[in-house]
Amino acid sequence: MVSPERLASMQKSWVRTLEQYRVAPVDAYPAFDVLVAAYSAVERYYHNLEHIGEMFRVVERLTPTVEDPNALQLAVWFHDAVYDSRAKDNEQRSGELAVDLLGPIGVPASAINRIVQMIWATAHAAEAPGGRDTQVLLDADLAILGASEERYARYARDIRKEYSWVPDPEYRAGRTAVLTKFLAAPRLYHSPIMFEEGEERARTNLRNELAELQGARGA
Structure with missing residues (x-):
């Protein structure tokens, strides 16, 4: 809000x-x-x-x-x-x-x-973005990945709510694929400031969510 x-x-x-x-x-x-x-x-x-x-x-x-x-x-x-x-x-x-x-x-x-x-x-397709402004837009769009642990957790919960129509097993599989794709990227952020300040934290957040999803699947 x-x-x-x-x-x-x-x-x-x-x-x-x-x-x-x-x-x-x-x-x-x-x-x-x-x-x-x-x-x-x-x-x-x-x-x-x-x-x-x-x-x-x-x-x-x-x-x-x-x-x-x-x-x-x-x-x-x-x-x-x-x-x-x-x-x-x-x-x-x-x-x-x-x-x-x-x-x-x-x-x-x-x-x-x-x-x-x-x-x-x-849409965050595999191909590299074109101009500098596009890179800034993408960095801003993905800034949430490098947010604090609390903010990221709320983001993850809110994404689940937006997909409330998807059964848990299917959601875990789909979300796992998304997170894995992000983690496989050479770098998440294009701007030096975003990379320096958020890259490591973003990858930690992604790995933590992925572990939670995998733990829930195994429960």
Whole structure:
């Protein structure tokens, strides 16, 4: 959950970002409302406004390395705008929503294309991400992996809630595959700051969750 004050601050930042594309506040508000409604859905235990706020804090720290901060800000907002734990095309549909909402209010097509490409990269496919801003977005998206033990445990519980429709054996198998894939990556974070501060802790968190899943399976 985010406080009303935090939400108001996020709205002001949203308006300032769109003003860089000469979008008037009156035209910016409706799209913001759509996004807030999406991230506030009752079935979102992790992929919600708290996640967006945490990502923005990471992006702020990495701002000196960012090439197109306005496009990156919008990519953060839209990257999980469509989230259905039963679906496999959330990133694709989130990109399409960005086109649908940003195009009509005057955001240039070239900027929207950059935003969509960044959104699609958050599917965390095997291929390396393209530009620096995409790497920052991915690092912010995965920052939760390097969070404190307490925060990570809450994240893991919230992900389980989002997949409450999956029986325990199937969930353990699927989650184990996800964690194993992360651990097999040469590095989780692209930015030097994130790597230095979070890589080791992230891998510890992942290994601990994996051990818990394997212990539950053997119980």
